[in-house]
Amino acid sequence: VTFDESSLDKCLVGLSRHWLTDRLKSFLDEQGISYAVAKKKKGMTVGFVTFETVEQLRNAVEVLKENRSGGKQIKIADANRRSHQKLHAEGPVSNNGAATENSSDAAAPADGASGPEAAGASKRTVRDAVTPLAHMAYSDQLEHKKSSVAQLLKKLTRNAKKACPADVTLPDWISNAKQIGGLSCKLEGILESPVIDGYRNKCEFSVGHSLAGKKTVGFMLGNFREGVTAVEEPVDCPNVSAMSCKYAMIFQDFLQLSCLPAWNRVDNSGFWRQFTVREGRSPAQAVVAQDTQTQISEVMIIIQVCSTGVDEVLMKDEFAKLSKTLVQGAATCSPPLPLTTIVVQDHVGISNVAPADCPLIPLLAPEVDQSEEGAVDKTRIHDHISNLRFSLSPTAFFQVNTLAAERLYTLAGDWANLNSDTLLFDVCCGTGTIGLTLAHRVGMVVGIEMNESAVVDAQRNALINGIKNCRFVCGKG
Known part of the structure; x- marks a missing residue:
């Protein structure tokens, strides 16, 4: 632990996942530990504490060495602010009256992690976090998947057997498991996907700050519950389509000029939260598996925001600029990118998972297909599976690999x-x-x-x- 007046932002490692800020403050007070700011989110094993003096920090380190909480040793680790957080603890104020993205009264690690997680996160890439098996040959990935599923089936058998009372006859599937290596059912194998690169037709990109403090659209380098908050660009992620990456970069460039802040997961503040790209293919009979990118005929963009405390006039002005940026960006790409509809989802919750009735604001709407019975809104695109046409709303669940879904459903029907x-x-x-x-x-x-x-x-x-x-x-x- 660094004892220095310029390094009083620290992490407390080893806290209960169930603690919130109030419980952390109570714990510190009970231990006689003085501090300036303390924050803790449920689900994380780390908390952030800022001390006023080096003497307070030294006292905290000594107290925690002697006292345990629930039999666990709580440790203090360095937590350097990101570069964009080092300017001022208060930060400038935007013209909506809310603190900008530079504002944070909670110490955040320089690389989005804290304590023991920090070193590992700084070396981890987005490719590692999103597609951890991408370094393996595809044939090896299939074998790895088969082995993993087999282990789960064996575990299911063991756990079910333990759960059965001694005076109850075991079900046939448990008794017969010995004949197939302890599996709860026969494992036929793992099938290849018809397309293995750029196959996702729905990509949900997080909005946040990179390790360098830049507003970024991409994926988090790890789990938030482990204290990782850094977001990096979706570079070299084989599951993400080239079209989704292009749109993410267009939006990222827009964010650099936006006066509204990116979402901060530490204190749940900010405006721009998430960027989703949904792609719709042409009819199935026209699709060539090796050339799926050219078969994308419709695209829906969904931008999730949190409008709490934001001036409505300012927000509408930002939406107008964003729509213009996306439309122009799509048109100037070579070849031009399809763009059917743009929708804003206004969500105030902590998690990005919004309820089904979350307000939707259409910024760009396609012409309504009058052939659809009951067509009531203009925020839909269409995709195809097995020669069937599916109408997709912004919140609809839909398969993310349609060609693989076709193969799976046909096989399921045969079996x-x-x-x-x-x-x-x-x-x-x-x-x-x-x-x-x-x-x-x-x-x-x-x-x-x-x-x-x-x-x-x-x-x-x-x-x-x-x-x-x-x-x-x-x-x-």
Whole structure:
């Protein structure tokens, strides 16, 4: 630990994940530890503390050496602010009256991590964090996946056997597991995906600051619960399409000139939170697996923001500039990028996972397809699976690798020996893709989903494709 007047921002490592800021402050007070600022978020094992003097810091180190919390040793580690946080603790104020992204009263590690995590995070790349097996040959990845699934199936058998009371006869599948190496069921193997590079048709990019303090659109270098908050560009991530990367960079360039701050995960402040790119393919019969990029005909951009405390006039002005930037950026690319709709999602929660009824603001809307029965909004794009056309709303769940989904659904139908007498239950049906793609092979499909908006989407997709032997119901109430 560095004892210096210029290094009084520290991390407390080894805290309970369940503690919040109030509990951390109570703990420090109970131990007689004086401090200036203390912060702690639930789910993290680290907290951030700023001391007023070196004497306070020395006292804290000595006290924590002697006293344990819950039998655990809590340690103090250095936590240098990022470069963009070193200017002033208060930071400048934007013309919306809120502190800008340079403002933070919580010490944040220079590389987005803290304590023991810091050294590892600084050496980790986005490719490591997002696609940890990318360094392996694809054939080796398949074998690794097969081995991992086999271990899970064995664990399921062991745990189920332990859970059965001694006076209860074991189920047949547990008794028969010995014949197949302890697996809870036979493992047929792992199939290759028809496309393995740039296959995601939906990429959700985080907005934050890089290790160097730059406003960045990309992926986090690790888990927030481990104290990692740094975001780096999606460079060399094989799962991300080239088109999504281009749009992310266009938005990132816009952020450098925006007067509104990027989201800060330490104190849950900021405006720009997340950037999502959804791609829709041309009809399936026209798709060539090796040339999927040229088959993208529709693109939806979703920008998640938090408008709390932001002047409405300023916000609308920023949205207008953003729309212009995205439209011009798409048009000037070579070849030009398709851009169908731009939607803003205004979300105030801590997590980026927004509720289904979160307000949506359309910035760019396509012409409504009058052929769709029940078309009620202008914020949709379309994708295709197995010659079926799916209408996708901004919040719709949909397969992220459509070519792999086609292969999987066909195989599932073959294995299940479907026929006209089959009643197919599609549990957690989402937008209805599984049920709809197999509907022609069964007598009736019943889809069940907890999300009401997803049920509406599934019903819409059944109408679009003229499929009448499907019923989708909401599982709530």
